[in-house]
Amino acid sequence: MREELDKKLCEKYPLLYRDRNAPMTETCMCWGFCCGDGWYNIIDTLSALLCSKYNYAKENYESTKEYYENGGKWPWVDGKEIKPEDVEERRLKMVEAEESVPVVLQVKEKLGTLRFYINGGTEEHYNYIRFAELLSGRTCETCGAPGKVRGHGWYYTACDDHTEEGDLNDDTSE
Numbered sequence: 701m702r703e704e705l706d707k708k709l710c711e712k713y714p715l716l717y718r719d720r721n722a723p724m725t726e727t728c729m730c731w732g733f734c735c736g737d738g739w740y741n742i743i744d745t746l747s748a749l750l751c752s753k754y755n756y757a758k759e760n761y762e763s764t765k766e767y768y769e770n771g772g773k774w775p776w777v778d779g780k781e782i783k784p785e786d787v788e789e790r791r792l793k794m795v796e797a798e799e800s801v802p803v804v805l806q807v808k809e810k811l812g813t814l815r816f817y818i819n820g821g822t823e824e825h826y827n828y829i830r831f832a833e834l835l836s837g838r839t840c841e842t843c844g845a846p847g848k849v850r851g852h853g854w855y856y857t858a859c860d861d862h863t864e865e866g867d868l869n870d871d872t873s874e
């Protein structure tokens with residue numbers, strides 16, 4: 701994946717890709733995103749899902765803190781007073797959610813589809829990953845257009861435009 705997109709993912713999801721620049725003795729993530737640009741949207745969406753609980757908790761904490769510091773009331777008509785413990789409760793939830801964000805170990809293409817390895821994931825996280833991996837087998841790795849798995853011996857996922865001429869009549873999709 702080109703550097704600009706790699707950087708964008710790491711900036712958007714720093715918790716998830718916190719090992720992006722760790723040494724290769726510790727993580728395969730040091731090699732970056734080893735797949736084509738066409739899967740950027742799949743990886744971006746998957747990353748958002750893997751962080752969604754944390755992002756929600758963070759926004760909830762930050763907005764409560766802001767209301768507390770600016771008038772101390774919830775922002776609706778006849779809003780109730782916000783107590784310091786309301787802010788603290790949300791801060792603790794954010795910290796808890798932060799600890800539940802898995803770390804990504806490796807992202808690569810193998811046998812034509814995406815492989816996305818994490819550490820510390822829940823069943824929910826693995827379901828999102830399974831979905832993304834299946835979707836990659838229907839998405840051109842080069843350009844992101846609808847495609848299918850092609851090839852003989854070595855496999856790749858491509859739209860018609862990015863398929864080698866000899867593979868155009870293949871149908872390896874189920």
Ligand SMILES: [Zn+2]
Pocket residue numbers: 840841842843844845858859860861862
């Ligand atoms: Zn394509």
